[in-house]
Amino acid sequence: MSRALILGMVLTLTVLAGAALSLVWTPYDITQMSIPDRLQGPSGAHWLGTDHFGRDILSMLMLGARTSIAVALVAVGIGAGVGVPLGLTAAARRGGLVDEAISRLSDLVFAFPSLVIAILITASFGASALNAILAIGIFNIPVFARLTRGAALPVWQREFILAARTFGKGAGRISVEHILPNLTNLLIVQCTIQFSLGILAEAGLSYVGLGAQPPTPSWGRMLADAQTLVTLAPHVALIPGLTIVLTVLGLNLLGDGLRDALDPRLKVIRA
Amino acid sequence: MTFSRLIVAAFALSASAAAAQQTDLTIALQLEPPHLDPTSAAAGAIDSVLYANVFEGLTRFDQTGAVQPALAQSWEISDDGLTYTFTLAEATFHDGTSFDAEDVKFSLDRARADDSVNAQKPLFEAIETVEVVDARTVRLTLSKPEGNLLFNLAWGDAVIVAPESIETIKSAPVGTGPFRFADWRQGDSITLTAFDDYWGKAPALTEATFKFISDPTAAFAAVMAQDVDAFAGFPAPENLPIFEADPRFQVLVGSTEGETILAMNNGEAPFDNPKVRAAVAHAIDRQAVIDGAMYGYGTPIGTHFAPHNPDYLDLTNLSAFDPEQAKALLAEAGYPDGFETTLKLPPPSYARRGGEIIASQLRAVGIETQITNLEWAQWLEEVFRGKDFGLTIVSHTEPMDISIYARPDYYFQYGAPELVAVFDALGATSDPAERTTLLQDAQRMIAEDHVNAYLFQLAFPTVADARLEGLWQNQPTQATDLTAVRWTQ
Numbered sequence: 001m002s003r004a005l006i007l008g009m010v011l012t013l014t015v016l017a018g019a020a021l022s023l024v025w026t027p028y029d030i031t032q033m034s035i036p037d038r039l040q041g042p043s044g045a046h047w048l049g050t051d052h053f054g055r056d057i058l059s060m061l062m063l064g065a066r067t068s069i070a071v072a073l074v075a076v077g078i079g080a081g082v083g084v085p086l087g088l089t090a091a092a093r094r095g096g097l098v099d100e101a102i103s104r105l106s107d108l109v110f111a112f113p114s115l116v117i118a119i120l121i122t123a124s125f126g127a128s129a130l131n132a133i134l135a136i137g138i139f140n141i142p143v144f145a146r147l148t149r150g151a152a153l154p155v156w157q158r159e160f161i162l163a164a165r166t167f168g169k170g171a172g173r174i175s176v177e178h179i180l181p182n183l184t185n186l187l188i189v190q191c192t193i194q195f196s197l198g199i200l201a202e203a204g205l206s207y208v209g210l211g212a213q214p215p216t217p218s219w220g221r222m223l224a225d226a227q228t229l230v231t232l233a234p235h236v237a238l239i240p241g242l243t244i245v246l247t248v249l250g251l252n253l254l255g256d257g258l259r260d261a262l263d264p265r266l267k268v269i270r271a
Numbered sequence: 272m273t274f275s276r277l278i279v280a281a282f283a284l285s286a287s288a289a290a291a292q293q294t295d296l297t298i299a300l301q302l303e304p305p306h307l308d309p310t311s312a313a314a315g316a317i318d319s320v321l322y323a324n325v326f327e328g329l330t331r332f333d334q335t336g337a338v339q340p341a342l343a344q345s346w347e348i349s350d351d352g353l354t355y356t357f358t359l360a361e362a363t364f365h366d367g368t369s370f371d372a373e374d375v376k377f378s379l380d381r382a383r384a385d386d387s388v389n390a391q392k393p394l395f396e397a398i399e400t401v402e403v404v405d406a407r408t409v410r411l412t413l414s415k416p417e418g419n420l421l422f423n424l425a426w427g428d429a430v431i432v433a434p435e436s437i438e439t440i441k442s443a444p445v446g447t448g449p450f451r452f453a454d455w456r457q458g459d460s461i462t463l464t465a466f467d468d469y470w471g472k473a474p475a476l477t478e479a480t481f482k483f484i485s486d487p488t489a490a491f492a493a494v495m496a497q498d499v500d501a502f503a504g505f506p507a508p509e510n511l512p513i514f515e516a517d518p519r520f521q522v523l524v525g526s527t528e529g530e531t532i533l534a535m536n537n538g539e540a541p542f543d544n545p546k547v548r549a550a551v552a553h554a555i556d557r558q559a560v561i562d563g564a565m566y567g568y569g570t571p572i573g574t575h576f577a578p579h580n581p582d583y584l585d586l587t588n589l590s591a592f593d594p595e596q597a598k599a600l601l602a603e604a605g606y607p608d609g610f611e612t613t614l615k616l617p618p619p620s621y622a623r624r625g626g627e628i629i630a631s632q633l634r635a636v637g638i639e640t641q642i643t644n645l646e647w648a649q650w651l652e653e654v655f656r657g658k659d660f661g662l663t664i665v666s667h668t669e670p671m672d673i674s675i676y677a678r679p680d681y682y683f684q685y686g687a688p689e690l691v692a693v694f695d696a697l698g699a700t701s702d703p704a705e706r707t708t709l710l711q712d713a714q715r716m717i718a719e720d721h722v723n724a725y726l727f728q729l730a731f732p733t734v735a736d737a738r739l740e741g742l743w744q745n746q747p748t749q750a751t752d753l754t755a756v757r758w759t760q
Contacts, residue, residue, distance in 0.1 A: 033631045035563040052509075053563055053628065127644065214627050214642050227488045228507040 005257025011250025015243075019065035028056035030063060030217060039233040049235050052225060057239055063217040064240070067129065068247070071211070072198030074133045076191050079140020084187065086141070087148025088179060091156060092171040103149070106142035114139040114197075115204055122210035129212040136201045140194050144187075151186050152179045185262040189255050196251030203244050219244050293758045295478040296739075298751060299490065299499040301506050301619075302647075303483035304461075306441035307452070309427045310382055313390035315668055315749035318427035319503070320461055320481050322750035325365075326430035326446035329357055329375065330421050336528075336579075336670065336747030338425045342370070342447060343409075352416035352701055359407045362470040364433040365451035372403040377434045379411075393674070394423040397698070418701030422671070427748060449474045449754050459483065463753075475741075475757035487620065494520070494734050501735035501742060503751050506620060508566040514734045521737045525744035526579045529666035529729030530572060531621055533629060536660055537722060538684030541612070546604035548721040551662075552590035554597035554636040555629060561727050564624035569727035574718040575673050578728050579745075582710045586718040590725065597636040609637025612661030616642060617650040621729065622664040629664070655682045666729045670748050673710070676717050685722045 027047070034054035042049045048057040090102040109117070118135035125131050155161065156179070164174050205211035206220030214221070219240045226237035302316040309317045309326060323331060329343035340346075343357035362370040381387060383395035397417035402410040413420070423429060436445040444452050449471065450463035461481045465474055482499055484490045487507035493499050494514070505511065514520040535542040535551060542548055561569040570578050573586030601609060616626040623644060630640045640662060645653065654660045667675070677694040679686030690713060697709045718725070731746045741755035 031631055031634060033559070033563065033628055035559050035628075038563070052624075053631075209644055213644065215630060228491060228509055231491075231513055232509060 002257050002260060004253045005261060008250050008253030008255075008257050011246055012254050015065050015247050015250065016069070018062045019069050022059075022062035022066050026056075026059035026062050028059045030055045030059045031215060039229065039236065041233070041235055048239050049233075051222065051236050052229060052233075057222075057236070060217045060222060061219070061240065061243055064219045064222060064243075065247075067212050067216055067218045068199045068202050071129060071133050071136065071202040072195050075136035075140055075198045075201075076194045078134070078137025079144050079194055080187065080191060083141040083144025084148045084180075084183075086145040087150075088152055088175040090145065090149040091152035091179070092175050094153060094156070099149075102145060106145050109139060109142045110146075112139075115201060118201060118205055119208070119210060122205060127210040127213060129216060129218075132202055132205045132211045135205070136198050140198070143194060144190065147186065147190055148183060151183050155179050155182050185259075189259040189262070192251055192255035192258060196248045196255070199251070200244070200248055292760075294476055295480070296476050296501070296753065296756060297480045297482060297499045298753075299482045299484045299493060299502040300751065301483070301485050301490070301504055303458070303485075307444040307455070307461075308432075308440045309430055310378070310432060311388045311390070311441075318749045319751050320463075321444060321446070321448075321452075322427045322430070322748065323448060323752040323754060324450045324463055324479070325444055325448045325452055326427070326432070327362075327448050328424055328426070328430045329359075330425040332425050332670070332747045332750070334743050334745055334747065334752070336745070338421050341425075342375075342431055343424075346421075352418075353413045355411040355413070355420060356404070357409050357411070359409065360470050361407070362447040363468050364435075364447055365445045365466055366433065366436055368433060368435050370431070370433075370447050371406040372409040373406075374431055374434060375409045376401045376403050378431045379429070381432070381437075382429060389428055391426060391428040391669075394426055394429060415699060416701050417698065418706060419671075425748075426670075427750070450476075450479060453478075472754070474754045476753055479753050481751070485618070497736070501733060501739060503731075503733045503742070504746075505732045505734045508568045508620075508730075508732060511566070511568070511732055511734070519737055521735050521739070523733040523735065523742065523744040524568060525731040525733070525746060526570075526577070527666075527668060527729045527731040527746040528577050528670040528672070528748065529668040529731075529746070530575050530577065530672075531569070531625075531664065531666040531726045531729050532575065533724035533726060534660075534663050534665060534683045535723055536658065536662070536683060538658060539661070541604070541606060541610055542661065544604050545720055546600050547606065548724075549590075550597040550600035550604065550636065551633065551638065552597075552721045552724045553593045553600065554638065555590075555632050555724050555726070556592040557587070557726055558592075559632070560625050560628050563628045564621050565727070565730065568730035568732060569621075570730075572725045572728050574714040574725055575667070575676065575723070576710075576714050577670075580671075582707050582714075584711050584714045584718075586714065587725075589718045590721060594632075594636050601637060606637075609639065611639040611641065614640040614642050614662045614664075615650065615654050615660045616644050616664055617647055618644075619666070621666060625664050625726070629662075658682055658684065664726070668729070668746070668749055673713055673717070676713070676722060683723060685717070685720075687716070687720065690716050 037050050037054035038052050040046055040050045046056050051057055086102050090099040093099045117139050121135035122131045161178055164178055202211055203220035206218040207224045211220055212218040222240040230237050300319050304317040304320055305314050309321055327341045330338050331341035333339045342360050342362060344360050345358045347356045364370055379401045382389045383398060397413045397415055398411055399414040400412045404410050432440060433445045449466055449469045451466040453464045454462040463479045465477045484493055490502060490506050491510050494502050511522055515522045535548055537543055557571045571587050573589055576583050614626055614630055616622040626642055630642055633640055654663050674694055675681045676685050677691045693709055693713045700706060733742055735742055738759050740759055741757055743752050
């Protein structure tokens with residue numbers, strides 16, 4: 001395993017572990033505000049200090065991780081769950097009307113900057129974590145649809161597909177039984193990348209106030225709340241900011257590392 | 272040689288400093304006006320730019336909130352208090368048309384007409400007729416004695432407008448003030464220039480630009496970088512100590528008429544139950560809200576009245592912070608396990624930050640709130656007009672606006688008959704002692720009935736260049752009066 005992959009795994013697992021731990025325990029209860037204790041620097045009592053309401057920043061980060069992960073995970077689920085079948089269908093009907101429709105629709109969604117679509121959706125249907133999930137999920141769909149279609153097309157040319165056809169299997173069964181398994185590696189890598197983009201998108205939406213609403217903690221909102229405090233208590237802005245950076249970095253390293261580790265062609269080159 | 276050069280250089284420097292005596296000003300405000308007609312909208316942002324600068328009324332507020340003569344230089348009141356005769360100043364409108372009694376009649380009749388869209392029509396309720404005696408004299412006849420008439424006429428909603436240009440007032444306002452409207456770059460700034468034919472004392476400034484910066488971070492950066500010379504109503508109180516410590520700036524913290532309240536929807540369950548309202552009031556720790564949301568800037572209030580007003584009663588002990596009592600009251604009201612409601616918050620930090628703190632305090636007694644952050648337009652639509660809310664936080668910045676509690680159609684929908692009776696009595700008397708008693712009765716009634724949870728009187732921080740003087744420190748009405756502002760060096 002490459003060092004990048006290990007670093008990526010460590011970073012990702014730390015965030016996942018923090019989020020998982022927050023389900024049962026956080027150092028402090030973040031619904032309790034304590035104004036006199038606000039804006040403290042890191043100390044023994046509060047490892048990462050306290051925010052502008054005197055809440056423990058570490059506890060906020062752990063709970064915020066949960067929000068980020070939940071949003072990103074479901075959004076990737078929507079993207080893959082809808083996008084992959086669409087891509088498979090398009091590849092199976094190559095050149096047909098369905099293929100055209102799916103490809104052009106993907107192009108259309110792609111033509112808009114993803115975050116703008118997300119803002120459009122949350123602004124018109126109200127700001128909430130659920131709408132953020134839907135918004136991020138929707139712009140994940142064409143990513144998966146295109147990737148799946150592109151990767152499935154060459155597989156359709158292979159001999160074993162011809163064999164399956166001569167056995168009388170339909171396009172749907174071939175797609176699920178023979179095409180999809182050949183795309184797994186690719187899709188896993190894409191999922192990690194979309195996952196990291198999802199976390200970034202959630203942070204961005206929450207930052208502009210369109211993501212999870214208070215009191216649900218969110219990294220993006222922590223950053224937004226800390227904006228005017230940068231000169232007074234820099235750690236309040238730096239800590240959530242760095243957390244977002246490290247998490248996204250970790251996921252990207254993980255995605256890259258997995259691609260290298262899973263791609264047989266690269267293995268041959270290395271050998 | 273070198274020495275004489277130095278002298279020349281020094282001389283040149285001082286000469287240019289004298290020549291560069293600044294007469295223009297860039298002042299920032301947080302909110303941009305939706306349009307420029309103060310007589311047809313509730314938006315205080317309009318007055319913040321135009322009041323006393325572009326438009327004048329018969330009377331006006333000074334910095335302390337006292338009523339002073341403006342376009343009416345003197346007046347006589349008949350013994351029965353029913354006839355007011357005003358003698359007018361020799362003023363000219365900015366478009367060159369003359370100002371006379373006809374303009375006063377036009378403006379007041381327009382404001383109080385049946386189809387008028389004036390946001391403060393009750394101000395003119397007592398006026399029966401407006402009569403032109405001659406060009407410089409106008410007579411108001413009242414249907415009942417109105418002790419507040421001169422005060423009412425000082426409002427931004429009662430300014431005198433020019434009939435000739437009334438069609439375009441929303442985009443090109445024409446008034447009689449010391450500054451004339453020059454330019455409006457929507458989304459950015461409004462520029463005013465000094466009006467040469469002003470009837471009163473000419474202002475020191477020749478040009479003033481109002482810049483609109485709504486984001487607190489951008490506000491901080493703009494002042495720090497000296498892109499603006501002053502920021503009236505600085506939106507990030509947490510940063511004030513930084514400016515105080517910097518010799519380039521002065522920080523003025525003044526009082527406002529802004530009673531900041533947690534408004535409850537009295538027209539709907541559960542807040543139609545006084546016990547529930549009392550529970551909410553006792554669940555709130557005002558000081559934590561002031562410290563947490565405003566970094567200590569703000570005075571606790573226990574009723575809807577400004578603490579700097581001589582008639583103010585300190586009733587904060589009627590709604591002292593007591594979570595146990597709040598829980599007991601909830602149980603008495605039939606909500607032993609609390610309930611769930613909405614908390615809709617407009618953009619200012621007193622609402623957004625205060626809302627999070629209050630949500631946490633209410634949760635402690637069992638009231639779960641669902642927070643929704645709204646932009647001002649949405650808030651006006653949903654909460655103010657639509658009355659679709661459980662709780663909301665807002666600052667009521669109009670002067671002496673306790674009478675809104677007597678209006679059952681106002682957004683929090685109170686208007687108890689006993690209170691309406693107090694205001695009827697108040698409208699009928701101009702005896703100062705009696706007025707004080709009645710105003711204090713009203714304060715006590717709305718405090719005892721916990722119509723809303725009264726939080727604090729909003730402070731008004733202004734950050735300005737240290738060389739500026741003459742800016743209003745207090746906000747007796749929403750205004751940025753530039754008539755006395757000048758650069759000291």
